[in-house]
Amino acid sequence: MTLWNPSVYLEFGSERLRPALDLMAQVPLETPKRIVDLGCGPGNVTALLQQRWPKAEVLGIDSSNEMLAQAKENHPEITWQQGDIAQWESSEPVDLIFSNACLHWLGDHESLFPRLLENLCDGGVLAVQMPNNFAAPTHQVIGDVLGHDHVLCPGFPVQEPEDYYNWLSDRTSRLEIWETRYRHILEGENPVADWTKGAALRPVLEGLNTQAEKEAFETAYRAKILEAYPKARDGKTLLAFQRFFLVAQK
Known part of the structure; x- marks a missing residue:
């Protein structure tokens, strides 16, 4: 199991939060009674x-005890639950399943997304945001360092928008799918490498066998990322990052 470090993940909190707010703004519900944040971090x-x-009634679910400990400390008024989100099912229909930057870690979206819809009440909404930057240097440099056939390379877990439409269109009364390419303005010595260390690099670093392997990989990765994302004239770095959004109403 990948060990998540909440403080590293939240280092770019405002930038990571923006897509969640953009997704939330498109949820067409006025007074939902039951909300589940799936992969709440x-x-x-x-x-x-x-x-x-x-x-x-809001429930946050995550598989990481480290993330949930942070959540419970900062927001004790909310109900939190540890669990495998790949197997999650609700004991009763819910009005909103919200999942921000989580479901790309899971496979078999052709089965997963329709199954999540089954947990909604009539008129309920599935709202999902997933990173879709896997063709960019942030992720491709992992393969450049390890070899693109290495088992720890992230691949392309988010499918084409047309696939999600075909899987969900006949199961929903309303379906919206879009992509946004953000331009994050970051500060620091090597901020893009710091960004990926909070998410995409976690399973890679956890999966390498020895500390020497981890250090060698990270050194090589950081050097290549610094070359791929040079600083602007003012010393800041622009990170282009594409994300996939889906709002499906049952």
């Missing part, structure tokens, strides 16, 4: 869901 997005719908 450290709970900062879950807390915003509770703020937007204060009368709703």
Whole structure:
């Protein structure tokens, strides 16, 4: 199991939060009664869901005990649950399943997404945001260092928009799919490498066998990323990062 470090993940908190807010703004529900934040991480997005719908019963679910510990400490008023999100099923239909930057870690989306819809009540909404930057240097440099056929390379876990449409269109009353390419302005010595260390690099570093292998990989990765994302004239770095969004109403 990958060990998540909440403080590293939240180092770029405002940039990581923006896609969640963009997704939340497109949820067509006024007064949902039951909300599940699937893959809630450290709970900062879950807390915003509770703020937007204060009368709703909100549940945050994550597989990481480290993330949930942070969530419980910062937001004790919300209900948190440890569990395998790949196998999650609700004991009763919910109004909103919200998942921000999580489901790309899981495979078999052709089965997963329709199954999640089954946990919604009539009129309920599945709202999903996933990173889709896997063709960019942030992810391709992993293969450049390890070899692109290495088992730890991330591959392309997010499918084409047309695939999600074909899987869900006949199961929903409303379906919206879009992609956004953000331009994050980052500060620091090698901020893009610091960004990926909080997410994409975690399973790679955990999967390497020895500390020497981890250090050698990270040194090579950071050097190549610094070359791929040079600083602008003012010393800041622009990170182009594409994300996939889906809002499906049952």
